[in-house]
Amino acid sequence: MSVPAHIEIERARIKKLTEREAARLNERTHGSRSFYERASRSLVGGVASSYQLRDPWPIYLSHGKGPRVWDVDGNELLDFHNGFGSMVQGHAHPAISKAVQERIELGTHFAAPTEDAIVVAEELQRRWGLPKWRYVNSGSEATMDAIRIARAATGRDTIVKIFGSYHGHHDYVMVSIGVDYDKIGDRLEPLSLPYGAGIPQAVVDLTVAVPFNHAEAMERKIERLFEEGRPPACVIMEPALMNLGVVLPEPGYLEAVREITRKHGVLLIFDEVKTGLCIAPGGGTERFGVTPDLVTLAKALGGGLPSGAIGGTEEAFELVDAEKVVQIGTYNGNPLSMAAARANLLEVLTPDAYAHLDALNEHILSSCQAVIDKYSFPGYSVGVGSKGCVTFSPERIVDYETFKANQDAELCELAWLYNMNRGIFMTPGREEEWTLSITHSFDDCDAFVAAFEEMADDLTA
Numbered sequence: 001m002s003v004p005a006h007i008e009i010e011r012a013r014i015k016k017l018t019e020r021e022a023a024r025l026n027e028r029t030h031g032s033r034s035f036y037e038r039a040s041r042s043l044v045g046g047v048a049s050s051y052q053l054r055d056p057w058p059i060y061l062s063h064g065k066g067p068r069v070w071d072v073d074g075n076e077l078l079d080f081h082n083g084f085g086s087m088v089q090g091h092a093h094p095a096i097s098k099a100v101q102e103r104i105e106l107g108t109h110f111a112a113p114t115e116d117a118i119v120v121a122e123e124l125q126r127r128w129g130l131p132k133w134r135y136v137n138s139g140s141e142a143t144m145d146a147i148r149i150a151r152a153a154t155g156r157d158t159i160v161k162i163f164g165s166y167h168g169h170h171d172y173v174m175v176s177i178g179v180d181y182d183k184i185g186d187r188l189e190p191l192s193l194p195y196g197a198g199i200p201q202a203v204v205d206l207t208v209a210v211p212f213n214h215a216e217a218m219e220r221k222i223e224r225l226f227e228e229g230r231p232p233a234c235v236i237m238e239p240a241l242m243n244l245g246v247v248l249p250e251p252g253y254l255e256a257v258r259e260i261t262r263k264h265g266v267l268l269i270f271d272e273v274k275t276g277l278c279i280a281p282g283g284g285t286e287r288f289g290v291t292p293d294l295v296t297l298a299k300a301l302g303g304g305l306p307s308g309a310i311g312g313t314e315e316a317f318e319l320v321d322a323e324k325v326v327q328i329g330t331y332n333g334n335p336l337s338m339a340a341a342r343a344n345l346l347e348v349l350t351p352d353a354y355a356h357l358d359a360l361n362e363h364i365l366s367s368c369q370a371v372i373d374k375y376s377f378p379g380y381s382v383g384v385g386s387k388g389c390v391t392f393s394p395e396r397i398v399d400y401e402t403f404k405a406n407q408d409a410e411l412c413e414l415a416w417l418y419n420m421n422r423g424i425f426m427t428p429g430r431e432e433e434w435t436l437s438i439t440h441s442f443d444d445c446d447a448f449v450a451a452f453e454e455m456a457d458d459l460t461a
Ligand SMILES: Cc1ncc(COP(=O)(O)O)c(C=O)c1O
Pocket: 084, 138, 139, 140, 141, 143, 166, 167, 168, 169, 238, 243, 271, 272, 273, 274, 298, 299
């Protein structure tokens, strides 16, 4: 499927504007530069996580309030990054701050269950229609434990994932992501490749990738794995990809995946670390109307505190219940995170909040599309719930292969610089999307669109 005719952007123009905007940003972020110089002496790369790296230096933040953040140079920015989608509530939300403050006075950790953990599980049960829940502290822990539960439930070792999908930093899933275009292998039977060093080959071999939006390829692969005597325990996937910009499931795809997995006795895990709580009260499960066997949550659950959860059917959790699968963690259900999650779920992310996010997103998506149409810009806007992006591609992105073949990394970098120099804090990296918060206004969205239009105008004038 092609998008309408577009103009060719001159590469020299992108380069020139990138140089201009990068110089401007450097000029405005001397404080971040000093922090970086100091940080580099103790923190590897000057950052806490490699996803915070940036050349020539990261932008160090000091604080946030509502839809805004401030960097250490005092630059005020409207936040569309929102902590990789964790802060859909906006920063320092009064209800969450109050809940956390009250909890701090009562003690923050016992490694014993508290009432808030029950209340949060009851609310997640209601939202996802899945009866059983457990907690963890991050998305990586959630997907790691969900995979172990699926392996135990099926007695199988192999797992299937979507090529290009990120599911956290543990070995099982650090496979077949971030691979260069010429290394993907056959489109329908892509290779299992480690994401970075230190992943044992034996683990890599247990993780098999299939393309997104291609149910037949998934079924063929599952059947092949049965023939080879290594049937899969689970398919782990995001219901909508959120790590290649935004890639929505084609109509009927998730239903077909549900049918295929059920038919072959393979557990379906929806990794809703990004989609969950951000695209509907019950995440992609509710939005797309397909219920998995297991679901993983993190990011937006804790309202800015580390937390994560795994939900599932009675059958999926049977062996955890029977203490055959050991699902544990000192900080699981931490009272501070649970207090924040309770306020987040019951007081902040209400039906009205989701209606507001939907209306905002519709507005920003259609306004970005209007700019694309006006300038015949190569790309399209796409999103769902609080999530969206402008995908700088002349072709529709449906999977990793089309993403890699068409995404324009230089344009993504330029767009990020334009945003930063015009008061818009956006997720760095071309795989990322915006997350709106419930504290954003239509005017805030218009500021984002204005920055994009300025870039489109400068590139096409
Ligand atoms: C879909 C998905 N799953 C899992 C994770 C891992 O979450 P965490 O960084 O909290 O470990 C991420 C993080 O970006 C994610 O996007």
